[in-house]
Amino acid sequence: MSWEKAVRRVVPYVPGEQPQDKNIIKLNTNECPYPPAPGVRKLLESMKYEDMRLYPDPEASVLVDALSKYYSVPEDQIFVGVGSDDVLSMAYLTFFNSDKPILFPDITYSFYDVWAELYKVPYKKIPLDDDFRINFEDYYEEKHPNGGVIIANPNAPVGIYEPVSKLEELVKHNRNSVVIIDEAYIDFGGESALPLIKKYDNILIVQTFSKSRAMAGMRIGYAFGSKKLIGYMKDAKFSFNSYTMNRPSLDLGVAAIEDDAYFKATCAKIVATRERVKKELQSLGFSFPDSKANFIFAKHYKVSGEELFLALKKEGIYVRHWSTDRIYNHLRITIGTDEEMDKLIAFLKDYLS
Numbered sequence: 001m002s003w004e005k006a007v008r009r010v011v012p013y014v015p016g017e018q019p020q021d022k023n024i025i026k027l028n029t030n031e032c033p034y035p036p037a038p039g040v041r042k043l044l045e046s047m048k049y050e051d052m053r054l055y056p057d058p059e060a061s062v063l064v065d066a067l068s069k070y071y072s073v074p075e076d077q078i079f080v081g082v083g084s085d086d087v088l089s090m091a092y093l094t095f096f097n098s099d100k101p102i103l104f105p106d107i108t109y110s111f112y113d114v115w116a117e118l119y120k121v122p123y124k125k126i127p128l129d130d131d132f133r134i135n136f137e138d139y140y141e142e143k144h145p146n147g148g149v150i151i152a153n154p155n156a157p158v159g160i161y162e163p164v165s166k167l168e169e170l171v172k173h174n175r176n177s178v179v180i181i182d183e184a185y186i187d188f189g190g191e192s193a194l195p196l197i198k199k200y201d202n203i204l205i206v207q208t209f210s211k212s213r214a215m216a217g218m219r220i221g222y223a224f225g226s227k228k229l230i231g232y233m234k235d236a237k238f239s240f241n242s243y244t245m246n247r248p249s250l251d252l253g254v255a256a257i258e259d260d261a262y263f264k265a266t267c268a269k270i271v272a273t274r275e276r277v278k279k280e281l282q283s284l285g286f287s288f289p290d291s292k293a294n295f296i297f298a299k300h301y302k303v304s305g306e307e308l309f310l311a312l313k314k315e316g317i318y319v320r321h322w323s324t325d326r327i328y329n330h331l332r333i334t335i336g337t338d339e340e341m342d343k344l345i346a347f348l349k350d351y352l353s
């Protein structure tokens with residue numbers, strides 16, 4: 001059919017399954033196993049439904065102000081959106097318009113090539129080394145002239161965190177394109193590259209409420225950068241959809257930010273569980289890169305990733321598995337509650353013996 005010639009064809013990103021059965025132990029999409037801060041619940045219960053007839057504030061000021069205070073970043077250096085997926089997609093649209101390819105690792109968040117395809121941005125995947133580490137020099141413009149760089153830190157799904165000093169070198173060697181650092185998992189033990197926005201006008205730091213703040217269902221993401229960089233992103237956003245974020249998410253996001261003690265305690269609990277689970281998995285014959293995220297990317301020395309994935313699924317324990325060559329034998333296991341992880345370990349112990 002002739003109209004089909006003009007269709008923008010894309011192979012979409014495939015998110016992890018969202019089963020409706022509440023008895024399933026869900027360790028497949030890196031959600032937080034604990035509820036959002038108590039203040040979020042209180043606010044949600046007292047929300048005025050009449051206000052829903054009004055458009056939300058297009059500037060999302062209450063949320064931007066709260067982020068500004070919390071992170072000590074001026075308001076005009078903050079961009080907010082419908083989850084970091086929306087923020088990242090807007091960053092692609094705004095910054096990646098060169099004929100040169102954008103660069104990202106061969107194993108990373110699998111949305112990066114989908115957006116490149118959607119926006120018709122040329123891209124080049126740079127292989128991680130045999131230990132799943134990023135060799136930063138591969139991304140320097142002297143070596144690979146590029147139209148931009150996007151790195152997840154900690155990297156997904158491998159979990160490895162790289163120090164800010166390496167990211168700074170990366171930006172120093174890429175002053176002619178925008179460098180995006182996707183920090184979706186930074187609150188589980190890494191140190192944010194946020195201070196770099198003061199020194200370099202071409203670095204964008206992206207974070208989300210979906211993992212560490214337990215609000216994946218509300219869809220809140222944000223980014224920090226130079227005033228110039230954020231200004232360009234806002235221009236693109238206001239040319240696309242003025243009202244991306246809905247009213248409840250703006251206010252509930254503020255409530256989540258305001259309870260810092262709860263946030264820190266939740267992250268600490270997840271980190272403690274992660275470190276315990278690392279030991280348990282090791283004793284069962286699994287190996288994995290050292291993770292600073294809320295998941296572990298593990299491979300068993302004997303049993304294939306696919307077999308374990310299917311056996312766990314049958315047991316009602318969902319983890320993530322990819323059929324890509326290089327990571328075929330790996331499982332990405334989200335850190336759940338201690339109770340959930342005990343059930344996982346007990347099943348694996350039994351299955352592997």
Ligand SMILES: *Cc1c(COP(=O)(O)O)cnc(C)c1O
Nearest residue numbers: 083084085109156184208210221
């Ligand atoms: C989860 C995730 C995101 C997207 O999260 P949102 O829910 O859209 O905020 C972005 N990048 C990475 C690496 C992720 O794992």
